[in-house]
Amino acid sequence: MKKFWAIIMAALLVLGQAEVIEAAAGAKPAITNAVAGAKPAAGKGANAAQQLAAGPRLTNIRYGDGAERLRIVLDVSSLPEYLVSRENNNTRLVVTMNGISTALKAAPATRSRVLKDIILGTYGSDTVQLIVDMKAPLDTKVYKLANPDRLVIDIQKEYEKEFTRNIAQGLAYTKYVRLDSRGMVTAYSLEIDRSRFDIGLALAGG
Structure with missing residues (x-):
């Protein structure tokens, strides 16, 4: 009888060890993702912010008021994509720059006699718009210059x-x-x- 119980106890001991080994083999450590190099969700937001900060920026707006034309110069860290449109019977010039940011709050005042107003607006964190209200539908030209990068608006004064x-x-x-x-x-x-x-x-x- 003692030999019988000894065999039963030995069998149970072997079975218990097998279950422990199987459980240990299938367990996944909690730090697997960290070891594999997975990035937390907060890291994605930080990367996006870094990319935006590294993108084109409007740093300054300056004017050159000559006898024949008014020149508006937009200083940028790198040249952005932009669209040009005319409104209000061609008396309003709208320049919309995409994928660019700025710390400027407003366009500096100008005393040019051919303009009513210049308005700087921002939409979200990556769109900047310059609105030039003219007293007449003057001829305008918008173009890029490099070294240093800048966006130039020439407005002919005579109409x-x-x-x-x-x-x-x-x-x-x-x-x-x-x-x-x-x-x-x-x-x-x-x-x-x-x-x-x-x-x-x-x-x-x-």
């Missing part, structure tokens, strides 16, 4: 235009607009065929 409308046969209305470095002049005229109309003085409002 002259006549708008004529025939109100009736023998009666023509004309609006004349001229803009140059001295300022803006607007004039109106009415051309009348005196064989068709009588001309006289009248007191407005009775």
Whole structure:
């Protein structure tokens, strides 16, 4: 009987050791991912911030106001992608730069007589927009220069235009607009065929 129980106990001992060995073989250490070099989620955000900081930056806006043109220079750390559009009957120039950041809060003031305002705006962390409101639909040119990198806007100061409308046969209305470095002049005229109309003085409002 003692020999029987000794055999049973030996069998149970062998079985228990096998289970322990199997469990140890299948266990995965908690630090497996760390050993394999896995990066925590916070690391991805840090990398994205570093990439943004290393991207193009608008560092300064300066003006060159000459007799024939106004030059706006955007100093950048590297040249960004940009789009140019015109609004408000071509009196507003909009330059939108993508993939760029800036610490500037506003565009510096300019006393140019051909402009109404210059507005600097940011959208998110990677889009910068410069809005140039002009007093007339002036000719403009936007282009890149390198060494150092900069984006240049040239605005021609001289503008002259006549708008004529025939109100009736023998009666023509004309609006004349001229803009140059001295300022803006607007004039109106009415051309009348005196064989068709009588001309006289009248007191407005009775």
